[in-house]
Amino acid sequence: MSSVLFHSLRVKAIQPDTAEAVVVSFEVPQELREVFGFTQGQYLTLRKEIEGQDLRRSYSICAGVDDGELRVGVRKVKGGVFSNWINEHLQPGDTVNVMAPQGRFFVPIEAESKRHHVGIAGGSGITPILSIMKTVLAREPASRFTLIYGNRSLRSTMFKEEIEDLKDRYMTRLVLHHVFSDEHTDAPINMGLMDRGKIEAFLGTVVPAAGIDHAYICGPFQMNDEAEAALLAAGVPEEGVHVERFGIAQPAAGAGQVGAVVHEAKPGDAEQARITIIRDGLKREIQFYKDQPSILDCASAAGLEVPFSCTSGVCGTCRAKVMEGDVRMERNFALDRHEVAAGFVLTCQAHPMTERVVLSFDER
Structure with missing residues (x-):
């Protein structure tokens, strides 16, 4: 079995975005343009040996499909070896091993549609939603987009200038609502945490749920769950609510490693x-x-190169389909119920329940 195709890409530029985040752009050679063609909302898995460890991490693409660039936004994470290395040590001209784009956090573009898309982002969760927003505004000229974006303060807000530029370009089709937890604003709705009550306040006033065709949620674990619950309770159909998870629930004090x-x-x-x-x-x-x-x-111990990244049941990189036999998952934060019903599993969480199992990584 051949090696999983990681490609060595040269870093084209590193642009500071906030005090804790950078935007990394990659050079994609002509012969790899098709391999690294992406759909809005997808992510890249990066691989690098850092401090003697062979590490993999997934970062969402923050470029629009028509930008002509491949770039990701990376915010420092406390104790995050990979994210801190990128922010503090990665330089233009360095090379990083990168897997082809993956992910299903998107809705196919319909150029003739007149739809209302809503993004609910918290912190670095803006990265895939920015890609979706830029692509929708460019490729669905009759559609509109509303962004509800939570941060600690304006200063900590990723992509604030790029988002304001988009607002200037699409004045009648893009509506922005910033929410700050640590900064005073004149309107109470724009202050506080991005919890269920906050999302319900927006849905009950300036972003009526009845007018939402598709909602995209990405942020801290609890925000994702509460925003999803608020949207469903307000009547947004389940098939119109899309969630991308970067992490898992924080354990209680003394409960062990996150x-x-x-x-x-x-x-x-x-x-x-x-x-x-x-x-x-x-x-x-x-x-x-x-x-x-x-x-x-088991596959890794046997010397097989199969795709994976987080190993926590979150990113979905290790997704495969059960072709024969029965398998259970320890936990699942990446697959929706339709994928599970179709036989897909996260192999990092999978245990065989029958003595014979056939798994395919080729099924999409």
Whole structure:
């Protein structure tokens, strides 16, 4: 089985955006233009050896489809080795291994449509929504976009100048609502946390739920859940609510490491299983034992190069389809119910429940 295709891309530019975030642009050679063609809302998985560790992290593309550039926004994360390295050490001219764009956080563009798209972003969650917003405004000339964007303050707001430029360009089609948790504003609706009550306040006044065709949510875990609940309760159809998750719920004090998953065998798990992995049309058989953490761990231990990034059930990079057998997931923050019903699983969270399982990474 051949190696997962990471491509070495040269850093074209690094632009400071806030005191804690930068925008990284990559040079894409002509022969890789098709490989790195992207849909609005998708992400890149970056790979680099940092302090002796082979690390992978996923970052959303913040460019519009028509920008002619491939770039991501990266905000520092407390204790985040990769994000801090990018902000503090990465330089123009350096190379980074990058996987082709992935992700399903988008709705297909319909040039003739007259739709109302709404983005609900918190902090660095603006990155994929900015890509969606720019592309919708450029390619759906009769549609409009409303952005509700929460930050601590104007100073900490990512892409504030680019968003204001978009507002100047699309004055009648783009509406902006900033919400600041640590900064006073004249309007109470623009102050406070991006919780369910805040989203309900917007839906009940300036952004009526009845007029929303598609809503895109991306931000801290709790904000995502509460915004989604508010939209559904207000009557926005489930198929019109789209959520992209960057992280998982913070544990209570003393509960252990953030993001840690204890993979324990459960009743119904197979004692052992013969698993066939399909990728790029090639098949490889591995043996799984009940005490192994996940199918992804088993595949990696067997020397298979299969796609993954976060290993926390969030990003969806390790998504595969069960072609034969039964599998359960420890947790899932990336797949919607339709994908699960169709047989897709996150291999980093997957445990076989039958002695024979066939998984394909080629099914999309």
